Amino acid sequence: MRTLSKSRLLAYRQCPKRLWLEIYRPECREDSAATQASFSAGHRVGELARRLYDPKVKGALIDLQAEGVEGAISRTQALLQSAQPIFEAGFCAEGARAFADVMLPVRRSGKPMWRMVEVKSSTSVKDYHRDDVATQAFIARSAGVPLAAIALAHIDKSWVYPGGDDYAGLLVENDLTRDAFGRSGEVRGWIAGAQQVVARKQEPRIATGAQCSKPYECGFLAYCQSGEPQAEQPIHWLPGRSSAQLATHIEAHDIIELCDVPDELLNDKQRRVKTATLSGRPHFDRAGAARALAAHKLPAYFLDFETIQFAVPIWKGTRPYQQIPFQFSVHRMSRTGTLAQHAFLDLSGKDPSRAFATALIATCGERGPIFVYNAGFETARIRELSQRFPRLSRSLLALNERVVDLLPVAREHYYHPTQRGSWSIKAVLPALCPDLSYGRLDGVQDGEMAMDVFLEALEPQTSQARKAEIERQLLAYCALDTYAMVRLWSIFSGSALQV
Numbered sequence: 001m002r003t004l005s006k007s008r009l010l011a012y013r014q015c016p017k018r019l020w021l022e023i024y025r026p027e028c029r030e031d032s033a034a035t036q037a038s039f040s041a042g043h044r045v046g047e048l049a050r051r052l053y054d055p056k057v058k059g060a061l062i063d064l065q066a067e068g069v070e071g072a073i074s075r076t077q078a079l080l081q082s083a084q085p086i087f088e089a090g091f092c093a094e095g096a097r098a099f100a101d102v103m104l105p106v107r108r109s110g111k112p113m114w115r116m117v118e119v120k121s122s123t124s125v126k127d128y129h130r131d132d133v134a135t136q137a138f139i140a141r142s143a144g145v146p147l148a149a150i151a152l153a154h155i156d157k158s159w160v161y162p163g164g165d166d167y168a169g170l171l172v173e174n175d176l177t178r179d180a181f182g183r184s185g186e187v188r189g190w191i192a193g194a195q196q197v198v199a200r201k202q203e204p205r206i207a208t209g210a211q212c213s214k215p216y217e218c219g220f221l222a223y224c225q226s227g228e229p230q231a232e233q234p235i236h237w238l239p240g241r242s243s244a245q246l247a248t249h250i251e252a253h254d255i256i257e258l259c260d261v262p263d264e265l266l267n268d269k270q271r272r273v274k275t276a277t278l279s280g281r282p283h284f285d286r287a288g289a290a291r292a293l294a295a296h297k298l299p300a301y302f303l304d305f306e307t308i309q310f311a312v313p314i315w316k317g318t319r320p321y322q323q324i325p326f327q328f329s330v331h332r333m334s335r336t337g338t339l340a341q342h343a344f345l346d347l348s349g350k351d352p353s354r355a356f357a358t359a360l361i362a363t364c365g366e367r368g369p370i371f372v373y374n375a376g377f378e379t380a381r382i383r384e385l386s387q388r389f390p391r392l393s394r395s396l397l398a399l400n401e402r403v404v405d406l407l408p409v410a411r412e413h414y415y416h417p418t419q420r421g422s423w424s425i426k427a428v429l430p431a432l433c434p435d436l437s438y439g440r441l442d443g444v445q446d447g448e449m450a451m452d453v454f455l456e457a458l459e460p461q462t463s464q465a466r467k468a469e470i471e472r473q474l475l476a477y478c479a480l481d482t483y484a485m486v487r488l489w490s491i492f493s494g495s496a497l498q499v
Contacts, residue, residue, distance in 0.1 A: 001095050001195060002095070002195065003092060003097050006096065006098040006132070009194055014216060016194075041121040044311055045312060046119055049101060049171060053087075053117065062075055062088040064088060076089040083112065085103065088101070098135060098140065100136060103117075104116075113148035115148055118151070118152050122155065123155050124154060129154075133176045137181060141181075148177075150175075152173070153171040154171065155170060156169065156320070160317060160318070161314075162316065207228065208225055231256040233257060234258065235255060238261070239269055261274065273415055276416065289414065290493055293409065293489065298335045299335055301333075301363075303328060303330050303364070304372065304478055306326060306474065306478055308451050310322075317353075325356050326356065328344050328356065328478070337497070341482070343478065347454070347457040347467055347471055354389055354392075357389055357396060360399070361396065371403075371404050371485055372403055374407045382397070383396075411423050416428070416432070429487075432487070436480065443469070445477065457471075
């Protein structure tokens, strides 16, 4: 019988095929940038948890990489005879293995026991966390650990970093002892089911579906899809929610192609997408788009932000996962149609927020529409800046009153078959302005890459030459975002653009 790690048991809980592939075809796994970022956040929160639960640095950290699985589990058994905190303690029992984030010595009725804490970088307790904790508790108790309690610690999203390297209060605990201890039978069943899966010589035949993204994004999705018939024009290109009647029809008739969806079950926008996709001809209501923008006169500003977020805040006055703007680009079009670009970017490593807000107010002036693409993002960031800096609040909120969103104009009046159901600016731009391309940019080509290189620029070991290269790439990327809006506005409004 193979000994299965807790992570593989949870993979089984998500999808038996995922478990089989993780063991026999791990090379087929492709984790997304978002998944990798989640792993990084988890490591950072785990490191901080060790400081918070062991402020006097009296605990022992088990290094799985250095000690190996057997060595880690053996050392855990020795440390359990002591009365010091243990981090990454390893347990093995009943064909399963787990490593606990935090083990704290306690006494119950005069007897030495242990309290386990699992640390997560999420901001609440999820249902799959309960499975995680139940599995941890079962394996530890089955291995003979006198476990008194088990809790899950997660990030308090409302907590504000006071500075000075003081992170007390960042994590909040939820005691899950009763729930976890009461699920031993379930966990034993998961282990038995998982063992049956890994004993198979052939991978389970399970179709892709909702389990591919819940509760985690599965890195084997592309592999699994490659073995299934793929639609040339899939129904997931339809925008918005499907009606109950449409969803029932799709399931009953096993439909995957857009052409097989009855028009009478679609709303107006969905029918436009279907028609454009099947015909290969774009839909463009030029008159409607022009009317939507007619009230907004020059001068005009075209604005885009780049932001960063930290599970563990590094700047005083900020919260976990708060989107903190570090860069903006503004293209200003004068009354005569002259275009000028302005930019802000702070790679100093200091909190860029106040300088960003001050520069934004100065750059955008006091009148004229401020065009953005998907207004909710920029306006939310401006609102947060106004709360952090009360003296700038009136001027910042005045900017929000001038914001005009180009996204609804695109959604209501334009669709090209190449958009594949998306109205993101990166989907619309190539259709309307084929001479512009993010793919031609050197280095940074999307928001994830912008965040990655920003973090790289903050690292002390990053050379000045590399920082200069990062600065150039970020400025070029953000400038294209706002120039793209200028071009879209010109086409939608029917206004000639001076080049």
